[in-house]
Amino acid sequence: xxxxxxxxxxxxxxxxxxxxxxxxxxxxxxxxxxxxxxxxxxxxxxxxxxxxxxxxxxxxxxxxxxxxxxxxxxxxxxxxxxxxxxxxxxxxxxxxxxxxxxxxxxxxxxxxxxxxxxxxxxxxxxxxxxxxxxxxxxxxxxxxxxxxxxxxxxxxxxxxxxxxxxxxxxxxxxxxxxxxxxxxxxxxxxxxxxxxxxxxxxxxxxxxxxxxxxxxxxxxxxxxxxxxxxxxxxxxxxxxxxxxxxxxxxxxxxxxxxxxxxxxxxxxxxxxxxxxxxxxxxxxxxxxxxxxxxxxxxxxxxxxxxxxxxx
Numbered sequence: 001x002x003x004x005x006x007x008x009x010x011x012x013x014x015x016x017x018x019x020x021x022x023x024x025x026x027x028x029x030x031x032x033x034x035x036x037x038x039x040x041x042x043x044x045x046x047x048x049x050x051x052x053x054x055x056x057x058x059x060x061x062x063x064x065x066x067x068x069x070x071x072x073x074x075x076x077x078x079x080x081x082x083x084x085x086x087x088x089x090x091x092x093x094x095x096x097x098x099x100x101x102x103x104x105x106x107x108x109x110x111x112x113x114x115x116x117x118x119x120x121x122x123x124x125x126x127x128x129x130x131x132x133x134x135x136x137x138x139x140x141x142x143x144x145x146x147x148x149x150x151x152x153x154x155x156x157x158x159x160x161x162x163x164x165x166x167x168x169x170x171x172x173x174x175x176x177x178x179x180x181x182x183x184x185x186x187x188x189x190x191x192x193x194x195x196x197x198x199x200x201x202x203x204x205x206x207x208x209x210x211x212x213x214x215x216x217x218x219x220x221x222x223x224x225x226x227x228x229x230x231x232x233x234x235x236x237x238x239x240x241x242x243x244x245x246x247x248x249x250x251x252x253x254x255x256x257x258x259x260x261x262x263x264x265x266x267x268x269x270x271x272x273x274x275x276x277x278x279x280x281x282x283x284x285x286x287x288x289x290x291x292x293x294x295x296x297x298x299x300x301x302x303x304x305x306x307x308x309x310x311x
Contacts (some may be wrong), residue, residue: 025040029299034107040166041145042098042112045149052092055085060267063138069282071261073249076150090121096133098165100218101285104254108139111261111286113218113298115162116152131155132226134284134300135173136261138252148252149263151284153220153302180257189287192294193262197227205244209233213296214288220300222281233299243269246283258289267299280304 041061059080062068068076071085095182099114111132117127119231137145192212200208207218209230220226220234235259246266253260259286268279281303287294303309 001231016197034139035103035110036167037102038103038110038145039098039112042101042135042139045147046096050093050095053091055080061147062150063140063148066147067149067250067263069151069302071308072282074266083264089284092124093119093124095119099162101165102259102288104259106254106256106258108256109136109254109259110250111136111259111298112165116163117160127157129154130150130157132220134220134285134298135284136252149163149261149302151263153222153226153300153304155223155225157224180255182253182255183259185253185257185260186251189253189260189262189294190248192287193251193264193285196296197244197248200246201245208244209296211300213299214290217296219297220298222301222303226253243274245269260287261285262287280309 008249013141024238034236045057045061048060058076059066062076064077066076067073068079070079085103094116095118096116097114098112101110101112103110111134112188113132116131116133118129119127122272131152131154133150135150136148138148140146194206194210199211203211209219213233214226214228218226219234244266248262249264251260263282263284265283267277267278270276281301283298283302284300288296288297289295
């Protein structure tokens with residue numbers, strides 16, 4: 001074998017090596033690329049909303065079984081089909097961007113959250129409403145991302161912009177755990193949510209949050225800015241309305257069994273001995289497996305419109 005032949009063979013082997021590496025990324029690169037891909041999809045979703053309108057964007061990016069709240073949980077795509085947007089001489093504008101994102105080890109389920117603002121018409125100089133959104137994204141069979149559930153809260157006009165999401169630096173991803181039995185793990189998570197509800201009814205929302213939430217839990221409540229530490233969150237939810245009860249309706253988890261979400265209905269009372277319900281609404285939680293137990297990392301409660309509170 002001459003030097004030229006040897007050099008050509010070496011180049012072929014090196015090329016094959018790079019090609020194989022490109023096809024089979026490491027666990028770290030795989031998760032980072034899944035996270036980046038999901039965030040890029042969120043940004044594309046927001047861009048389409050600004051350029052073509054909110055309804056076309058939601059129809060394009062929601063999963064076939066994706067959930068919206070109108071005002072309680074519905075299959076969003078079917079609901080939008082059944083409820084076309086009325087004709088108007090204005091073009092409302094809903095705009096948003098991701099500020100925080102998380103991804104399961106398996107790279108199949110993740111979430112995004114960030115600020116949104118709304119203009120009654122795209123030509124308006126100022127927004128008329130602001131808030132935060134929370135969205136769970138699920139990888140589809142074709143490798144694309146579609147959102148599985150979306151809900152948000154309103155808050156006052158921010159005094160300063162929130163920094164957009166940036167890729168994590170020096171991220172080291174642990175090896176993906178053995179695939180879980182998703183159906184079984186869903187049942188476990190739903191039971192965990194029910195345990196949270198039981199603790200809240202017996203001990204109050206303040207104590208329940210201390211037991212079930214992560215130290216850096218994000219709590220979203222209507223009309224106030226989100227809170228991102230447990231002591232402050234606990235103080236906020238314990239003011240005034242202290243008796244929480246909720247009804248879990250659904251849970252889903254990643255194939256790696258480390259990230260999941262639940263949603264359902266809640267009620268608030270002045271205290272545990274009162275029979276008067278002061279508020280009803282939807283709740284939506286992101287859970288993460290920490291030290292072997294499902295732990296709340298994002299907790300969002302959104303009240304029903306006043307006209308539906310008595311129903």
